[in-house]
Amino acid sequence: MEWERVLEEILKNHRGKLFGIVLxxxxxxxxxxFGFWKAVFIAFCIVIGYIVGKRIDENKNFKSLLEKLFED
Incomplete structure (x- = not known):
């Protein structure tokens, strides 16, 4: 089997497993x-960055997201 076929097979049928392994x-x-708690903080920052980036990519209003998060 060629490596390209193997990689294609893995990406096609085992994408979730691969993502979990990499994560x-x-x-x-x-x-x-860095230690466990610093790693948790870094992971939290990555998730927040992903959410913000996704909102920007979808051309959604970022201000409405902030209002939902910080409403009284």
Missing amino acids: GLCFGLLAAL
Whole structure:
């Protein structure tokens, strides 16, 4: 089997598993380098950045998101 076919097979049929492995590896490396709580904080910042970036990509109003998060 050629490597291109193997990679295509993995990306087509095992995308979620691959994503989980990469995510786990990244978090493990962060925890080993910075400690568990610092790694949790970094992961939290990444999630917030993803949400903000997704809203920008979808051309949604960023101000409405902030109002939902910080309403009284």
